[in-house]
Ligand code: SF4
């Protein structure tokens with residue numbers, strides 16, 4: 001099934017919880033020199049479990 005990982009980087013507070021919880025290392029934090037925020041490494045690594053979505057307290061990542 002086609003899926004996508006949508007990140008709302010302006011809402012992301014860079015806590016890294018989604019990165020830690022992802023069982024397939026599909027996510028990473030990047031730092032632009034000002035702040036850290038989530039980035040997708042490879043959507044094909046994602047199995048759509050939505051653990052990242054559930055752990056994010058600010059709604060900054062969605063699996064569709
Ligand atoms: S849905 Fe699951 S596998 Fe996909 S990025 Fe989120 S935690 Fe990782």
Ligand code: SF4
Pocket residue numbers: 011012013014015016017018019037038055056057058059060061
């Ligand atoms: S859990 Fe949410 S706020 Fe924390 S790094 Fe991931 S997307 Fe950003």
